[in-house]
Every structure is written in C-alpha cells, then in structure tokens.
Amino acid sequence: MRVTWTGGDLSFRLDPEDEITGRASDGFPVKLATNSCTIGGVPADAHPDLYAVAAWTVVAPWTRRRVTFDRAVSAELAAALHDGWGVEAGPVGAEPRRPGPTLAISYSGGADSVAAATIFPEAPFTHFRRVPHRRIPNRWPHYRSDVLARLAARTGREVTTVTSDLEYTLAEPRPGYPEHHAVAAGALLLADQLGLGGLGFGYEMGSRWLGGGRYLHRYTPDNPMWSAHGKWGRLFAAVGVHLVLPVGGVSEATTMRLALSSELREQVRWCLRGTDGPCRDCGKCLYKELIQAAVERRPLDTPVTADRPFARKWLRKPPYGGQEMIEYGLARVPGIENTLFGPALDYFEATEESTSWLDHCYPPAIEEIPEAWRAQVAAFMTEKVGLMTEDEARRVENWGSAA
Secondary structure, rough: EEEEOOOEEEEEEOOOOOOOEEEOOOOOOOOOOOEEEEEEEEOOOOOHHHHHHHHHHHHHHHHHOOOEEEEEEEHHHHHHHHHHHHHEEEEEEOOOOOOOOOOEEOOOOHHHHHHHHHHHOOOOOOEEEEEOOOOOOOOOOOOHHHHHHHHHHOOOOOOOEEEEEHHEEEEEOOOOOOOHHOOOOHHHHOOOHHHHEEEEEOOOHHHHHOOOOOOOOOOOOOOOOOOOOOHHHHHHHHHHEEEEEOOOOOEEEEEHHHHHOOHHHHHHHOOOOOOOOOOOOHHHHHHHHHHHHHHHHOOOOOOOOOHHHHHHHHHOOOOOOOHHHHHHHHHHHOOOHHHHOHHHHHHHOOOOOHHHHHHOOOOHHHHOOOHHHHHHHHOOOOHHEOOOOOHHHHHHHOOOOOO
C-alpha cells in the first residue's frame, strides 16, 4: 500500500499483494470502492505520524505486507504497525510525537457519547461529519449528518467539526468507516493544534468487554479494537493520542441513564435518519427504545412490528448482538410479553436480580484509563454509578462461556 497526502486529500495505491476485499479489525468484510478521500478543515503541518495513523484507519483492511508513506515516520510508529498488523512501514526517520495535555471527546451525540462527555464536562469535542464524495454517488441519502452536526453545535461545548467523505471508500456493505477508528482521522490530524494527549470515545462495556455486539459473544479482555493494550490502543499511544473509554466499564442502560439526566439531554440523538427527532422506525431506534423503556420503567413505545425485516432477529434463537441489554429490557419493561420482544422470553430467565450487574461499573475498565484521566473517571463512577462486587465482575468475565 502506498499512501500520499496533499493537504487534507488522501490517495492510496494498492500493492500487488493487497486485496480489494479485506477485513476490518473486528473481522467484518469490507470491499473497496475508490482509492481517495478528503478530510476537511485540518492543518497542513501535522506531525507525520499523525498523517500516517489517520491514513491507516482508512487503508488497514486492504493492506497485507507493507505500507509506504509519503513522508518519514518515527521508528516507534513503524514498530507499532509491525507488532499489531505484521506490516513493514516506512520510510523511517522522524522523531516521535509527544502527548499533549488535553483530552477531547470524539462526540457523536448518541447516549454513549453524551455519557462519556458528562464525565469530562471540561473536555472539548471533535465531531466527524460525513459529506458527499466528489466521484462516488450517495447510496445512503437518509443519513442526516447535517442534523447531528447542528445538535453538536448546540451543546455549548467547544466543538471542532471535521468533514470527510472517507466513508465512501467502502463499496460494500455500505458507506461507513473502513475501520471503526476512522471516525478519529480528523481528530488525529488536529491533535497538535488542539494539544491532544487523549481522545475519549463512547464505547461502553458491551463494545469493550462483551465482544463488541454482532461480532462475538464472549468476554473480550484483549479486544483488539478498544483495549488499551490492543493493537489500536498501542498505535494511538505511539502517536501520543491515547484511546480513552470513560464509559468502557458500564452498560448501555447506564449510559442511557447518565445521558438522559445530563445537561446535554436535549441534544441526545442516536438515530441517523430523523430530522426533528429519532425516526422511531429503524433497528437502532427499536433497540434504544427498549433500553430507554427499561431505564424509565415504562411500557415499550414503538410503531415497529415483528414482521419488519430488521426486527425478525429478535424472533430467532440467541445469541443476539447486545444480548445483555435484551435481557435487561426483558426483566424491566412492563408488558414486554405482549411486544415483538415477547418470544425472546422463551430463551431467558432474566430478572432484575440476574441483570443488576449491568447497573454498576466493571473496575478493570477504570484501571486501563490513562493515568492523567483515571482519577476523574474513578471518582465519577464511584459516586454516580457504583462499582461491581466481585460476584458481579465474574458475570462480566464469564460472559458467553455457556453459549
């Protein structure tokens, strides 16, 4: 793979051994559509290692043996790429970038992201906004990135919005991030300007410790995407922008509770389709409605019926993506037996007691927060959420063992 930057324009050329269809770090297959993209509003003088990692978040799935950048990178960065992916990176010759003092939140506006922001009320936001590609048609016009950007601007926080068409590098399965970490490409290029030493994400316990939703169904202490010691964690650390998961030890029920009780409540938006509010007619809205209804102890309120294609998975035998939250909802939503989730009751014996571990924080998640920000997370979780007991922590660590 050969990578070239011209300002914020990224182009790349595959080597003979590279593949058009590759796999992201979570194992999901992705097919390449085009070999160029643009990241807007970024400085022209970012550290070369930052350019390299920003590019790697885009090209990693299709690179097999080596990556050649258009400027020298540090030996530390090259070592992180070799250790994590087995690729040879070069040319080598730059001094490594040192971390800055600032933690920014990679802010999407969803409940998990808002919960992470609530823990660090002083942290600035970086917000990624999808814009059209100059050559690739938009096959996902219902995605309202403009709405999400306006909501981010209304939070009252310092917000730096980065525009990019990098999601159109994917031909299949649809426009999206080649790697989940590509959402941080703009923030990486702004790291020197913003003085970043860490970038906070809203990934919660399900994504960090319970297999990451649809991909696995087991305890994942060595999660390659989000563990501090995983390949991506080591790569970001090598450029002085540590991955930080402020809510990595709590469930989506807890992030929902924190978001809905925060000062940013009016800006919470997990739906990518709605304009004046969530569309209430997509799979994500259905899933989040179950969680919100469970948190608020009220009946389910959704127009979605079991005959919708995206709802049919709840009629099948588990495991499900986000299964811990399905069990949580089954135990708490009044009248759940009369909803489209009713058939799932045949597979679980979920009670409030059996799911109470999902209301507390898994302590190892705090331990992997970089030291500069660990005490603030620990104090918040101790005061606002509560830490898991040893028995509750074992529920996390035995997750999926019986599946």
